[in-house]
Amino acid sequence: MMIASKPIHLRGGPSCSMMSQIKMVYFMLACAVSQLKLSRNANMEKLRNGYLFPEIGMRQQEHLEKYPDAKIISLGIGDTTEPIPNIITSAMAEYSHALSTREGYRGYGAEQGNKTLRKTIAATMYGDMGIEDTEVFISDGAQCDISRVQLLLGSDVTIAVQDPTFPAYVDSGIIMGQTGDYVAGSSKYGGIEYMKCGPENLFFPDFSRIPRTDVIFFCSPNNPTGHAASREQLVQLVETAHRNGSLIVYDSAYAAYISDDSPRSIYEIPGAKEVAIEISSFSKSAGFTGVRLGWTVVPHELSYSDGFPVHKDFDRIICTCFNGASSIAQIGGLACLSVEGRKAMSKVIDVYKQNARTLAETFGSMGLEAYGGSNSPYVWVRFPGRRSWDVFTEILEKTHVITVPGCGFGPGGEGFIRVSSFNSEECVREACHRLTRLLGRDVLLHIL
Ligand SMILES: Cc1ncc(COP(=O)(O)O)c(C=O)c1O
Numbered sequence: 001m002m003i004a005s006k007p008i009h010l011r012g013g014p015s016c017s018m019m020s021q022i023k024m025v026y027f028m029l030a031c032a033v034s035q036l037k038l039s040r041n042a043n044m045e046k047l048r049n050g051y052l053f054p055e056i057g058m059r060q061q062e063h064l065e066k067y068p069d070a071k072i073i074s075l076g077i078g079d080t081t082e083p084i085p086n087i088i089t090s091a092m093a094e095y096s097h098a099l100s101t102r103e104g105y106r107g108y109g110a111e112q113g114n115k116t117l118r119k120t121i122a123a124t125m126y127g128d129m130g131i132e133d134t135e136v137f138i139s140d141g142a143q144c145d146i147s148r149v150q151l152l153l154g155s156d157v158t159i160a161v162q163d164p165t166f167p168a169y170v171d172s173g174i175i176m177g178q179t180g181d182y183v184a185g186s187s188k189y190g191g192i193e194y195m196k197c198g199p200e201n202l203f204f205p206d207f208s209r210i211p212r213t214d215v216i217f218f219c220s221p222n223n224p225t226g227h228a229a230s231r232e233q234l235v236q237l238v239e240t241a242h243r244n245g246s247l248i249v250y251d252s253a254y255a256a257y258i259s260d261d262s263p264r265s266i267y268e269i270p271g272a273k274e275v276a277i278e279i280s281s282f283s284k285s286a287g288f289t290g291v292r293l294g295w296t297v298v299p300h301e302l303s304y305s306d307g308f309p310v311h312k313d314f315d316r317i318i319c320t321c322f323n324g325a326s327s328i329a330q331i332g333g334l335a336c337l338s339v340e341g342r343k344a345m346s347k348v349i350d351v352y353k354q355n356a357r358t359l360a361e362t363f364g365s366m367g368l369e370a371y372g373g374s375n376s377p378y379v380w381v382r383f384p385g386r387r388s389w390d391v392f393t394e395i396l397e398k399t400h401v402i403t404v405p406g407c408g409f410g411p412g413g414e415g416f417i418r419v420s421s422f423n424s425e426e427c428v429r430e431a432c433h434r435l436t437r438l439l440g441r442d443v444l445l446h447i448l
Contacts, residue, residue, distance in 0.1 A: 115133065150178075217251070242271060282332075368383070
């Protein structure tokens, strides 16, 4: 409990102000010892180990304290590093300046987002997929909408996730109360279907062996494995959802990284509009991790078992729990989707894609299995017989390079690390050099 650090000076005889100061001291002392008569949310108690990325940040800090001169290279957290193209920032700057004028001032916008941006997303991202502007809800990023979709779903649903997967689906599910307790031996939470996705099954679950759940969270290209699901795989996913009456929550935050003919949206698959919500983001395509902008598509065709439209409920959630994305960010989003903006974004994405190829080749040249990297900014590297945190620690200790331990993405990630291509070309080359020089031989010794 914090108590004001400034001393309280009592001068002269008793006065009103002196009495109030004494009362204040008593109040602060009482505050120092009392607690709320409020019990902790039992769902919060279920969460283990804090959130993955703050944990890595803490380890990085400890490493810096141990080696203050170390030149740490972060290939860990998936945060973009390249500057946002000028065509995008100048549109935001112009709009911001106009806010200081009587004519240009704007207050609240529509909760669902700027109409022109909704139309432009429907047209440019979903072309001939039949997505209408009214089905597109503009958000302040995919992570926030994952939680808003969870609010929509409530606590009384069963969920399935890819294993490994981006942790937000599981963690928000726990907070909502959709899961049981953590089962230490299995590193899983009760009540969640973990769909193992590894090299053995081409990173796609065998749905014939997975019990039905109300909701299937599916991320493609996947964070952390970097695998982009093929058209055939997504057809299976949509067919499974139809057969089971399950809702797919499809996260396409990395769609802009797809280089081959893998679908960029779940709505490329016939029948998806009746079973899927898609969550997406400008974070990794436009460097908007700090600006904050994304969108969620909730098709009009989606309805609950009683026929009530899901769209109506999501609209209600957005109006109640969100008041619309920043108008400045939305202008930035529009600039991103202009012809020039798209060209500029794809140049930036190419930098990260080249980095990813360099990383994949480096690990490959050490004789390690390296996946992803061609349709995604992430490379997923297997270290046979070793534990992820041990590999993370060894790499950090010997090369001052930050990675992410695969087990942080679910039990299926044990034995892997995720390496991110979000850094400058120069830093990635330097990291590869260190990894090859300092780690290559050791790794080979471990696996031979
Ligand atoms: C798969 C996936 N979904 C969503 C997010 C969150 O994105 P945003 O910055 O739009 O909140 C991330 C961020 O790393 C991610 O990897």
